[in-house]
Amino acid sequence: MKVHLAQMKPVLGNLEKNAQKHFEIIEQAVSEGCDLVVFPELSLTGYYLLDLVYDVAMDENHPVYQKFLDYSNEIAIVFGYVYESREKLFYNAASFVHRGKTVHTHKKVYLPDYTLFEEGRYFAAGSSIQAFDTEFGRCGLLICEDVFHLSSLYILSQSGAQNIIIPSNSPARGNLELGHDASNAWQTSNRYIAGVLTVNLVFVNRVGVEDGVSFWGGSEAYDARGRRLAAADMFKEAGVTVDIDIDSVRRARIETPFLRDEKSFLVRNFLNEEGGRK
Numbered sequence: 001m002k003v004h005l006a007q008m009k010p011v012l013g014n015l016e017k018n019a020q021k022h023f024e025i026i027e028q029a030v031s032e033g034c035d036l037v038v039f040p041e042l043s044l045t046g047y048y049l050l051d052l053v054y055d056v057a058m059d060e061n062h063p064v065y066q067k068f069l070d071y072s073n074e075i076a077i078v079f080g081y082v083y084e085s086r087e088k089l090f091y092n093a094a095s096f097v098h099r100g101k102t103v104h105t106h107k108k109v110y111l112p113d114y115t116l117f118e119e120g121r122y123f124a125a126g127s128s129i130q131a132f133d134t135e136f137g138r139c140g141l142l143i144c145e146d147v148f149h150l151s152s153l154y155i156l157s158q159s160g161a162q163n164i165i166i167p168s169n170s171p172a173r174g175n176l177e178l179g180h181d182a183s184n185a186w187q188t189s190n191r192y193i194a195g196v197l198t199v200n201l202v203f204v205n206r207v208g209v210e211d212g213v214s215f216w217g218g219s220e221a222y223d224a225r226g227r228r229l230a231a232a233d234m235f236k237e238a239g240v241t242v243d244i245d246i247d248s249v250r251r252a253r254i255e256t257p258f259l260r261d262e263k264s265f266l267v268r269n270f271l272n273e274e275g276g277r278k
Contacts, residue, residue: 001136004029004037005219005240007232009208012046019064036076040206041167044081048210053122057084072097080167089124104132108143131159144168157197162249168205172216195226198252224252
């Protein structure tokens with residue numbers, strides 16, 4: 001599959017302006033013959049929304065969402081937004097849309113509430129992690145912090161995910177001579193996940209500055225052997241197109257049959273034992 005990594009800088013709280021930018025990027029990706037375009041976490045709204053969460057929230061009936069469904073007849077799209085449920089709960093969400101339909105919507109499960117993050121104050125937490133079928137194989141969708149919790153990765157792996165897509169809003173923190181803490185952590189994690197879970201991985205992080213916080217970009221893609229296929233520059237908007245060989249999953253799982261040899265009963269037994277974590 002040919003994937004466009006849309007490393008963009010959203011305008012905080014401006015749904016209409018951000019949507020227009022999405023549509024221009026989508027049209028460019030279509031003209032390049034891409035099969036899938038992936039945007040960052042909360043790409044339609046910006047990150048530090050605070051009370052603006054309730055002003056920019058939408059569901060599938062919203063005209064902007066309907067426009068994404070229209071574009072999805074030409075290309076598969078992953079985009080981030082604030083989802084408002086029928087119960088009037090508000091989620092940090094990302095949807096995979098294709099062929100005029102919503103294939104899957106993921107509501108962020110692990111909401112960070114430490115250092116400069118306070119998502120739990122404004123968002124409800126999602127309660128499920130699911131793999132889903134697409135024309136490009138079985139996929140998993142995780143949003144930023146979800147990736148750093150073993151439950152997320154284990155569920156997707158055991159659910160047969162072949163591709164993992166990660167929209168992110170990772171800020172730059174801890175500058176070091178050889179990079180900074182955030183980029184080092186993500187690059188190590190992405191390579192590990194792709195190689196050990198034997199999945200293709202697409203990570204799309206935003207750029208720009210909000211409330212004095214810089215987002216570092218560095219979007220990248222890996223094949224199922226843990227080899228980096230492409231990477232975007234840091235700290236500036238970029239569109240990177242990469243060809244991902246879906247068959248790399250098959251080859252990787254023949255060479256390194258980690259999934260075949262996984263003993264999930266060990267986890268089940270541990271959780272069922274007295275004193276196991278519930």
